[in-house]
Amino acid sequence: MSREAVLEVPAYGAAVGVELLWDDAPRTCAAIWSALPIVKPAFHARRSGQELFLLADPFDNPGPENQRLEVAAGDVLFAHMPPSWTDDHEDYTRGELGLFDIALIYGPDALIRGPEAPVAGNLFGRVVEDLPALAEICTRMWLQGCENVTLRRA
Amino acid sequence: MDAEPLRLSLRCDDLGIALSGTLDAAPLGRRLLPGRREPVTLLHAKRDGQVCFAYADELTGVATSGRSSGQPGEIFAFGGDPSGSGDERRGQLIFVYGPANLFVEPFDRGFHERAYSRVGAIDDVHGLARLGERMWRHGSQRVELELTAT
Numbered sequence: 001m002s003r004e005a006v007l008e009v010p011a012y013g014a015a016v017g018v019e020l021l022w023d024d025a026p027r028t029c030a031a032i033w034s035a036l037p038i039v040k041p042a043f044h045a046r047r048s049g050q051e052l053f054l055l056a057d058p059f060d061n062p063g064p065e066n067q068r069l070e071v072a073a074g075d076v077l078f079a080h081m082p083p084s085w086t087d088d089h090e091d092y093t094r095g096e097l098g099l100f101d102i103a104l105i106y107g108p109d110a111l112i113r114g115p116e117a118p119v120a121g122n123l124f125g126r127v128v129e130d131l132p133a134l135a136e137i138c139t140r141m142w143l144q145g146c147e148n149v150t151l152r153r154a
Numbered sequence: 155m156d157a158e159p160l161r162l163s164l165r166c167d168d169l170g171i172a173l174s175g176t177l178d179a180a181p182l183g184r185r186l187l188p189g190r191r192e193p194v195t196l197l198h199a200k201r202d203g204q205v206c207f208a209y210a211d212e213l214t215g216v217a218t219s220g221r222s223s224g225q226p227g228e229i230f231a232f233g234g235d236p237s238g239s240g241d242e243r244r245g246q247l248i249f250v251y252g253p254a255n256l257f258v259e260p261f262d263r264g265f266h267e268r269a270y271s272r273v274g275a276i277d278d279v280h281g282l283a284r285l286g287e288r289m290w291r292h293g294s295q296r297v298e299l300e301l302t303a304t
Contacts, residue, residue: 046290047203047254049261109201111261115254118265142200145293 003029004154005036005125007104007134011147014137016130017154018076025124027062028078032124035059037152038102044142047115050107052138054149058097067120071112074131075105077121079112102151106135158304160188162229162274164285165298166196171285175229175276177301185212188303196249197294198286201261204252206286207232208299213245222257222267224250227279230270235260249276251286 005018020029038056045051050073061080068077081099103112103121112119127134141147160177177186199205204226216233224230230248238260248257248270259266276282289295 043290044198045200046198046205047201047256049201108262109260111265113201115203141293142198143294146291 003033005032006152006154007127008150008152009042009137009147010150012137012140014133016127016134016137018125018127018151020125021066021123025062025066025122028065028122028124031060031062032078032102032151033153037150039148039150041146042141042149043146044138045103045110048103048113049110050135050138051103051105051110051112052134052141053101053103054151056100056102058100061097061100062122064120065122066124068123069111069118069120071103071105071110071121071123073105073107073110074127074134075103075123076125076127077103077105077112077123079103079119079121081114081119104134104138106131106138159274160186161302161304162276163298163300163302164196164276165300166285166295167298168295169285169288171281171288173276173278173281173285175227175274176304177229177274185216186210186301188301191298191300193296194299195294196285196289196297198289199248199255202248202257203255204283204286205248205250205255205257206289207246207248208297209241209244210247211244213247214243216245216271218271219269220271222269223255224248224257224270224272226250226252227276227282228272229274229276230257231273232270247273249282249286251282 040054163174194208
């Protein structure tokens with residue numbers, strides 16, 4: 001059985017493959033894998049540059065693993081924001097478990113950034129072959145607004 | 155003689171939001187003149203936080219300096235990034251709609267603040283915040299931009 005993932009945007013009829021980095025981030029991959037499918041709206045970043053993100057329902061938090069502050073096009077990262085983290089997502093309820101943020105980087109002009117400072121994320125996946133398609137999806141969402149996406153097992 | 159301030163209005167029919175404010179013409183070097191009335195595309199910032207902007211080619215190359223963050227309602231000018239490519243080189247009018255903002259250089263150059271010149275303010279801060287938040291969720295908007303003499 002393949003243990004890769006796919007990000008789908010039904011409104012666009014688009015899908016991109018996500019290679020999961022089981023060797024480098026086994027706890028994070030396992031936690032994400034268990035949480036799939038994740039169906040949520042995806043938002044273009046407003047302070048992290050060329051990034052698309054979605055906020056998953058809470059799952060088993062893997063803790064810091066294979067962390068990156070500097071990111072590259074195609075990187076897929078998980079970042080957990082604790083409940084104490086102040087942000088400007090007025091319409092999200094973080095509850096007691098904080099935010100479970102999955103970030104997809106589609107270009108070199110990106111840095112996962114909170115309201116106060118850059119945030120390190122667990123690098124657990126990569127979009128390789130479908131990077132141009134990911135960039136097209138993200139640019140479209142920047143111009144046309146957020147859309148529901150599905151992150152599912154391939 | 156000092157240039158007179160300009161009144162600016164932004165009308166977004168799709169969202170039913172109309173805003174007005176004042177532009178101080180002096181720091182703009184008279185590049186923006188009264189009488190201008192045209193539809194422009196308002197885009198959401200990707201890096202700067204709660205900020206939206208419109209390209210203003212009249213401002214391309216204008217030297218800007220000052221602050222790397224703004225208060226909600228403030229309007230800033232940016233002359234474009236001559237070392238960038240394509241639209242990055244174009245001048246911009248920048249509207250700060252919320253407190254979570256920081257003006258920064260493209261991240262592929264590291265994490266560095268950059269300064270814009272404050273050139274005015276929108277009167278209805280809450281209306282601008284509504285517009286900005288709607289844009290973040292629903293994407294860019296066509297707005298009617300009008301400049302008039304005071």
